[in-house]
Structure formats: structure tokens, C-alpha cells
Amino acid sequence: MDIKPAPFIPPAPRPRQKPPSTLQMLRIVNRNPLELWGEPSYNKPWISISTGIGGPLVIANDPGLIRHVLVDNAKNYKMAKVRQKILRPILRDGLLTAEGDVWRRSRKAMAPVFTPRSIHGFAPAMLKSTEAFAERYEQGPDSVDISRDMTMLTFEILAETLFSGEIAGEPGSFAHQVDRLFETMGRVDPLDILGAPDWLPRITRIMGRSSLAFFRDIVAETMEMRRARMQRDPEGVPEDFLTLLLRAEGPQGLTRGEVEDNIITFIGAGHETTARALGWAIYCLSQAPWERERVEAEIDRVLPVTPDPTEWLEAMPLTRAAFEEAMRLYPPAPSINREALQPDRYEDLEIRKGAQLLVMPWTVHRHRMLWEQPDAFLPERFHPENRDRIDRFQYLPFGAGPRICIGAQFAMMEAVIALAVLMSRFRFEARPETKPWPVQKLTVQPDGGLPMKVMRRK
Secondary structure, eight states, rough: OOOOOOBBBOOOOOOOOOOOOOOHHHHHHHHHHGGGOBBBHHSEEEEEOOOSSSEEEEEEOOHHHHHHIIIIIIIGGGEOOHHHHHHHHTTTTSSTTTTHHHHHHHHHHHHGSHHHHHHHHHHHHHHHHHHHHHHHHHOOOEEEEEHHHOOOHHHHHHHHHTTEEEEEEHHHHHHHHHHHHHHHSSOOOOOHHHHHOTTTTHHHHHHHHHHHHHHHHHHHHHHHHHHHHHHTTTSSSSSSSSHHHTTTTTTBBHHHHHHHHHHHHIIITTTTTHHHHHHHHHHHHOOHHHHHHHHHHHHHHTTTOOGGGGGGGHHHHHHHHHHHHHHHSSSSOOOOOEEEESOOTTTEEEEEEEEEEEEEEHTTTTTTTTTTSSTBBBGGGSSSTTTGGOOTOOOOOOOOOSSSOTHHHHHHHHHHHHHHHHHHHHOOOOOEOOOOEESSSSSSSEEEEOOOEEEEEE
């Protein structure tokens, strides 16, 4: 009889058995915040801590509490100071960091690009970009870093779809600068945890200044290239994300700086989350061959009879499920931070004014009260017959509420198309040196990359 193999348990920090000292906490935050969390974070619905560092803190794991903070009473919660200190120096008034009227104007300006109809229109370009990328593996090296390669692929897809292939600069140097930016400015600085005044220099931000300048220069050049084309050929200019934002500039729309900040947000961070999730998905499937075979069989069955990539997301539920399970284990954005504007209450939990509310998809997605075998790679959780068992607020790869990721459906379609093309042609196997360790920077990244062997399937 068939014996179901034991599931693959991907690498992750074990819950701490006792709280760290303040000095230990600062060292852990500087090294890898994912290693900070103890057993209560994975077992209790919430934890309320009165700390001497940064004021009261509530860690929210209960789906009802998460819904309360992010949806039902979202007006009472603003972006937390620590999060803004990390991201605002990079993104300024981009969609991820803007608040109030600036955020509303930006969201309204971008909404037409991310309607279902528009996203379906991007599918052919996503397919074309992925097929072109796959050609490099046909005659290329048999050993690659999938983590870095997926950064390149998603950048090329983003450039082709949202910018019609008109982003200034060279993709290779771009990938290097992305790594550099998130290694420095895209991580928590211990001085922010201690509540040090803003005038005190942060080494992480000083180290990232050259990479940030690189991005700002690329965006300025990209905007000028498109403005010149809009003046030169107003009828022939592509009606894409870049054109839409530039046309939104004006007294009733976005300022020039807000346009630039939003372009930086999408170039610098918009593709990075999908790239990391794709890398982790390919790695997890390489370690669970029984799951990989099911995905390969689905792809081999669908592609010959369904050439239209707009239909793949619905036609390949097992491929989608593998990607979603990878995002559960390695959520691209591992933390959601809020601050209470006024006192609040949820059931018997008192939330003080100024309290920091921390929703950690990393711990919520691995919580013992919410998931069976939470540390295991089990794509079947997301198979169509099982999806209804998952509460909307226990799975948060794209956030929730008014500030849910505007590009969520874009990312899902992009991921399924990328996996379908790559896995129809190639099989990826971990190499002996492939020993990834998840590290929280702006996203959950594999320390040391994901060295993989690439083998032709057909």
C-alpha cells in the first residue's frame, strides 16, 4: 500500500525557551529578528508586554484581534514609529509608507493599473519575459543562485509590464544594489529599538546611502525619459503604470516627489517580495519531490491545452498552492506594525494609547493554535477543497484591510506563470552547499542565497 512520506520541514529558528536580556535582544535584532521570538509567540493568541524600551507592546496572533486592528477599527491605528524609521528613509511618501491624504491620493492614482482586467492584460508580457529568462538556462551554467535569479526575473517582468521596458540602468547592477540596500537600510537598527533621538546617526542608514542614491538616480532618469516621450509622441506613449503616475502629477493629484517615491516603491520593493517567495517555493519543492511531481504533472497537463496565461492561475491550483504554502512558511513581508492613536479594547485585552501593535505573519503563519504541523511544507492546505478552513486573518502574505497590498493579484499571476514556465522545462535540485537560513531584512531572505543545480526535464 502507498505510504505517505513525512513532510519536509524547512529551516527556521526554533522558538526561544526564555526571554533574552536587553543586550541579547539588541544583538538578535541586529543579526536576525526572526530569532527573537519565544514559545509564547507561537502558542498564545496575544502577548501584552510593558517594556522600558519603546513603550507597551502587543503581539497579535489571534485572527479576531488582527481583524480588529487592521479592519474593524483601522482608523485608530497608524503606522508604527519603528517601521517608519526603517522604510521612510528609503521610500519617503511611497504607497507603503505614506499616510492620510497622501496615501489616499496615491492609492487612487494607482488603482486603475491593478484592476483584474489590467492584470489580465499583463499576463502575455509576464509569459514573454519568463520564457526569455528561461532561455538563459538552456545553454547556461548548471549551477545558479535561484534567489538572485528570481530577483532578476521579477525585475524584468516588472520593467516590461508596469514600465513597458523603459527603466533606466542595467539589470545586473540593479540586483546588486537591491541586495545592498536591504542589507543596510532595510533592516531594524538597534538605536530605533532603544528609542534614540533621530539626530543620532544610524550606521545602517549611512552604509546604504550610495545604494539609495543609485535608485533615486535611476528613477529620475526613467521619469525624464518618459516625459520626453510623452511630449514627443503623445499618441504612441504606452498607457502603463509610469505614464499613469506622471499624468497624475499636478495640483489635484500627486506632487513630483510623490510620483518619484511611488516609482521607487514599486521598482525597489514591489518585485522583491515576489522574488523571495518564488525562490523559497522552488527550494521547498526541491526538498519535497513528491510535492514537486504533483506540480510538474499539473503543469505538463495544463500547458499544452491552455495556451492563454491569463487562465493559468485558476487552471493550476496545485502550483498556486505550493507558492502560497511557501509564502506561509516564509512570508515576504514578515511584520505589520501599528500604533494605537487612542485607548482600545478587544475582549479582555486593554490597549493603551501609544501602544505598539505588532502582527507578525512569521509567527501567525506558524502558530500552534491555527495550523496543524505548522512547521511543515504542506501545500495541500491550500488545495481547493481545504481553502475554506483557513481564516482570512490567519494567512497574511499581502497584509489585510485598507492597506492590503495593491499588487497582490499581480504577484499571484506572475508567480504561477513563472513557476509554470520554469518547471515545465527544468528541475531544480539543491546542492550540497544549499543550507539556507531565513533572515529578516525588508523581506525574509535566505542567508547565503539558494545555490541550485538546473537540469533539463524534456
